[in-house]
Amino acid sequence: xxxxxxxxxxxxxxxxxxxxxxxxxxxxxxxxxxxxxxxxxxxxxxxxxxxxxxxxxxxxxxxxxxxxxxxxxxxxxxxxxxxxxxxxxxxxxxxxxxxxxxxxxxxxxxxxxxxxxxxxxxxxxxxxxxxxxxxxxxxxxxxxxxxxxxxxxxxxxxxxxxxxxxxxxxxxxxxxxxxxxxxxxxxxxxxxxxxxxxxxxxxxxxxxxxxxxxxxxxxxxxxxxxxxxxxxxxxxxxx
Amino acid sequence: xxxxxxxxxxxxxxxxxxxxxxxxxxxxxxxxxxxxxxxxxxxxxxxxxxxxxxxxxxxxxxxxxxxxxxxxxxxxxxxxxxxxxxxxxxxxxxxxxxxxxxxxxxxxxxxxxxxxxxxxxxxxxxxxxxxxxxxxxxxxxxxxxxxxxxxxxxxxxxxxxxxxxxxxxxxxxxxxxxxxxxxxxxxxxxxxxxx
Numbered sequence: 001x002x003x004x005x006x007x008x009x010x011x012x013x014x015x016x017x018x019x020x021x022x023x024x025x026x027x028x029x030x031x032x033x034x035x036x037x038x039x040x041x042x043x044x045x046x047x048x049x050x051x052x053x054x055x056x057x058x059x060x061x062x063x064x065x066x067x068x069x070x071x072x073x074x075x076x077x078x079x080x081x082x083x084x085x086x087x088x089x090x091x092x093x094x095x096x097x098x099x100x101x102x103x104x105x106x107x108x109x110x111x112x113x114x115x116x117x118x119x120x121x122x123x124x125x126x127x128x129x130x131x132x133x134x135x136x137x138x139x140x141x142x143x144x145x146x147x148x149x150x151x152x153x154x155x156x157x158x159x160x161x162x163x164x165x166x167x168x169x170x171x172x173x174x175x176x177x178x179x180x181x182x183x184x185x186x187x188x189x190x191x192x193x194x195x196x197x198x199x200x201x202x203x204x205x206x207x208x209x210x211x212x213x214x215x216x217x218x219x220x221x222x223x224x225x226x227x228x229x230x231x232x233x234x235x236x237x238x239x
Numbered sequence: 240x241x242x243x244x245x246x247x248x249x250x251x252x253x254x255x256x257x258x259x260x261x262x263x264x265x266x267x268x269x270x271x272x273x274x275x276x277x278x279x280x281x282x283x284x285x286x287x288x289x290x291x292x293x294x295x296x297x298x299x300x301x302x303x304x305x306x307x308x309x310x311x312x313x314x315x316x317x318x319x320x321x322x323x324x325x326x327x328x329x330x331x332x333x334x335x336x337x338x339x340x341x342x343x344x345x346x347x348x349x350x351x352x353x354x355x356x357x358x359x360x361x362x363x364x365x366x367x368x369x370x371x372x373x374x375x376x377x378x379x380x381x382x383x384x385x386x387x388x389x390x391x392x393x394x395x396x397x398x399x400x401x402x403x404x405x406x407x408x409x410x411x412x413x414x415x416x417x418x419x420x421x422x423x424x425x426x427x428x429x430x431x432x433x434x
């Protein structure tokens with residue numbers, strides 16, 4: 001019965017042509033009927049609709065998990081940063097750059113005692129986890145790199161070097177556990193030396209101390225004369 | 240007929256390859272010639288191959304003939320070029336130090352032995368490269384250890400024992416000869432194959 005009903009439909013010429021020959025789309029209606037008739041009978045599939053938010057949540061949940069390798073890398077980098085006693089860190093936006101240029105730039109930065117590192121934000125977030133640096137997580141969006149230096153005066157050299165390179169842009173700096181925004185960092189970079197600031201602070205504090213001693217001294221100096229004048233006025237009154 | 244003629248006249252579609260400014264090749268010292276592969280590489284970039292070979296051979300006069308030298312050629316739009324000749328390739332230096340001519344052919348094969356002292360000396364040579372300036376010597380040594388691993392050279396901390404090393408090298412030579420013979424046989428069999 002089925003064979004008889006399909007006979008007019010099956011009358012499709014079989015041509016042995018190359019597989020590279022583009023098949024007409026949509027296929028001829030006869031072909032479509034033929035394929036529909038020969039379609040294997042499979043158990044009905046149930047399509048599940050998952051709300052988009054759920055997929056996203058799952059995805060982000062999975063992406064937040066750390067593999068053993070990632071944990072080991074983050075521990076290694078954290079230990080290295082502690083061991084080397086870096087005092088200045090700049091979190092930078094890192095734009096795509098040819099490998100050769102990057103390699104030479106890294107070497108150039110190393111000659112200025114600045115270490116360039118780029119591990120990816122996931123690793124960086126893990127490194128900064130449970131440290132004061134975790135507040136820098138907000139700037140870790142997209143591609144980021146960190147510049148590290150051992151000397152506090154490297155703020156100036158970091159800014160000078162990054163200004164020369166158009167593929168790296170410092171976003172925020174950290175000096176001795178204190179976050180310094182770029183406006184302040186540029187102000188600091190303008191100073192010839194950070195020793196100036198220290199001298200200025202010492203001078204201000206010294207002024208205060210001197211002021212206190214002067215004001216205390218004036219009272220003690222004035223006291224005898226006041227007493228003298230008081231005695232003399234009393235004696236005059238008695239007379 | 241006319242269409243046939245037109246088809247014959249029609250030229251092949253020429254895809255013009257746009258070459259970058261930088262050409263990275265390994266050229267043997269004092270042995271630069273216009274023959275392939277170097278000649279076409281330079282010719283496609285519009286350089287004067289003869290002049291280049293002359294200059295290269297002159298510059299590499301202080302090297303032993305045939306030492307592979309990584310060369311970086313920056314071609315400028317006016318067809319002039321900057322020539323940067325680096326120190327000999329790491330693999331060549333390591334193989335020379337280990338006294339071997341062939342790297343490992345199979346996994347976990349040890350083809351030679353070196354000490355960290357050898358690596359330190361090679362690292363000092365390599366640190367003269369433009370690309371390795373300001374790179375710490377420790378990092379260069381780490382790179383060398385990685386290369387040793389790919390070559391199949393065993394790096395050890397303690398000094399090598401000359402007697403033991405000699406035995407090892409003799410045994411290794413026999414093995415390499417067998418490998419080369421096997422390869423030559425295979426090649427001959429391939430040449431003779433008719434099907």
